[in-house]
Amino acid sequence: MVGVFIENNKFKKQIKYVFSTVSEILGIEIYFYTDNDINLNTEVDFCNVNIVYKDSEKYLSFIDKLDKKVIIENSNKLFSQRYLEADSVPQSVRKYNLDYNIKNKKDIISIFSDDAELFIKQEVNKITSNIDIVSDIFFMLSRYEEVVLNYKSDDEIYNRFSAKESLAYKNNFLDRPIVNEQIELIWALLKKLDNSLVRKHYWGDNSFAACFTHDVDWIQKYTNLGRALKDSVKLLVKNKEIALSLKNLANYVKSKSDYKEDPYWTFEYIMDLEKRFGFTSTFYFMTGGETSFDNKYIYNDKRVIDLIDNLERDGFECGYHGSFNSYNDYIKMKDEKINLDSIVKSEEYGIRQHFLRFSAPFTWRIQEKLGFLYDCTLSFADSEGFRCGICHPYKPFDILENRVLDIWEIPLIVMETSIMDSRYSGYGLDEATEKVKLLINQVQDYNGVFTLLWHNSSFDRFNPQVSRWNGVYEQIMIYLHEKKCYGSNGRDVLKKYIKRGE
Ligand SMILES: [Zn+2]
Structure with missing residues (x-):
């Protein structure tokens, strides 16, 4: 067992949350020292090794009594008088060069350390560092900057926190799961002091997991001849695709x-492809909404009901895709959930918000109140990567109500439109595939979950702009399969993670 001593009282809840999350990810037991342990002057030798989050010199006599310890100095930059003020969000980060690689990384990114030179100092049975990973982890997981900044939205229609506004993007670390990196640093330091420590594994025989997801915004491309004709003319005139143009019309008939x-009914294709590799996935269905971005199909359409029956029978998860304005509207989300409950068998499922619209912590609060198993929204729409700095499911923290939220977040890592769309990253095919592989490799390094979103409408075989990407999806499947990844839907991935292979 690892003992944890938190000196700071004012922010104890936040700091405890960080250590609880760290212990969960490491799969180790921790013990929080109480006031009794400190004041009663009793023996405190029941923990093999300890972590001290130190603010001052006040508790030195207690800290001295702890045998082996890693001391992390609180920078008092996040947990300070300026807490929740916009100017508590830093503009830049620093890097500490490690003497040795940790999981292929040569340095540690530090957001909140004090202004002194960064150090990790080792003495007998004691390691001290001023790299304030506790503040950093809290900042990333709670989406602190998204809550406290009056951010400029990426555009007026979507009103989203853009990747470009984020500290990670501005400082070029959105492609690094820095929370996982920092947790590995803690682990490496603890192991230096006590090599007998062991951590639990989550994925059984597999070293990491992938969570495959599909947002069902549409089930049908052409509701009338006019649209089909328009597309055929476009294929003919703009793309000079004569054969495809004719095929498109024939297909409409x-x-x-x-x-x-x-062309949007690609469900059997997706299911067959995933099953070929022994994977399943989640399909999130829309069941309401009132904007022009919603209601592209009716939730209790017989086609949808039959599809959901098939998916559930085959072990796929059918979850909820919250309509455009549901992310900050409890009543709307509640009504839509009632609709979904009337057509799915499973009572436990996750949610993804349409267009990745999300307002931390309010969206989590609504989702929590309605009892969703997990949210799977948090990637930036305009860039792939680690929006929360982590590639593991975790319970978020509500910084305005000062409490842990009772819902899991499975961070989304790649949405296909982020990498395909020229308004966003807009990579070429090969570049995109390489980027995705690099992200997967990192998730594997940290035994995390690689979460991928690929819309069913993006397999449209009559749209040359998207159909050329189908091969990329298959290549990702092959790559993950070769890496012996546990690939499944959000619900099964989460259950396996919580059970830790037991
Ligand atoms: Zn959507």
Whole structure:
């Protein structure tokens, strides 16, 4: 067992949350020292090794009594008088060069350390560092900057916190799971003091997991001949695709008698592809909404009900895709959840917000109140990467109500439109594949969860702009399969993670 001594009283809840999350990810037991332990002058030798989050010299006599210890100095920059003020968000970060690599990383990113030179100092049975990873982890997991900054939205329509506003993007570390990196640093330091420490594994025989997800915004591309004609003309004139243009029209006619011929009806294709590798996935369905971004199908349409039956029978998860304005509207989300509950069998499922619209901590609060198993929204729409700095499911913290939220966040790492769309990252095919592989490699390094979103409508075989990407999805599957990844839907990945292979 690892003992944890937190000197700071004012922010104890926040700091305890950080250590609880760290212990969960490491799969180790921790013990928080109480006032009794400190004041009663009793023996405190029941923990093999300890972590001290130190503010001052006040408790030196107690700290001296602890045998082996890692001392992390509180920078008092986040947990300060300026807490929740916009100017408590730093503009830049620093790097500490490690003497040795930790999981292929040569340095540690530090957001909140004091102004002195960064150090990790080792003495007999004692390691001291001023790299304030506790503040950093809290900052990243709670999405602190998104809550306290009056951010400029990426545009007026979507009103989202853009990647470009984030500290991670501005300082070029959005592609690094810095929370995982810092947790590995803690682990490396603890192991230096006590090599007998062991941590639990989550994924059984697999070293990491992938969570495959599909937002079902549409089930049908053409509701009338006009749209099909328009697309065929576009294919002909703009793309000079004569054969495809004619095929598109013929397909429209065919889809009138067989809806599964519609270019957006790609569900069987996706299921077959994933099953080939022994994977399943989650399909998030929309069940309401009132904007022009919603209601592209009716939730209790027989086609949808039959599809959900098939998916659930085959072990896929059917979750909820919250309509455009549901992210900050409890009543709306509640009504939509009632609709979904009337057509799915499973009572436990996750949620993803449409267009990744999310307002921390309010969206989590609404989702928590409605009893969703997890949220899977948190990637930036305009860039792939680690928005929360982590590649593990975790319980978020509400910095305005000062409490841990009772909902899991499974951070999204890649949405296909982020890498495909020229308004966002807009990579070429090969570049995108390489970027995704680099992200996967990191998730594997930290035994985390690689969460991928690929819309069913992005497999449209009559749209050359998107159909050329189908191969990328397959290549990602192959890559993950070769790496012996546990690939499944959000619910099963989370359950396995919580059970830790037991
Ligand atoms: Zn959507």
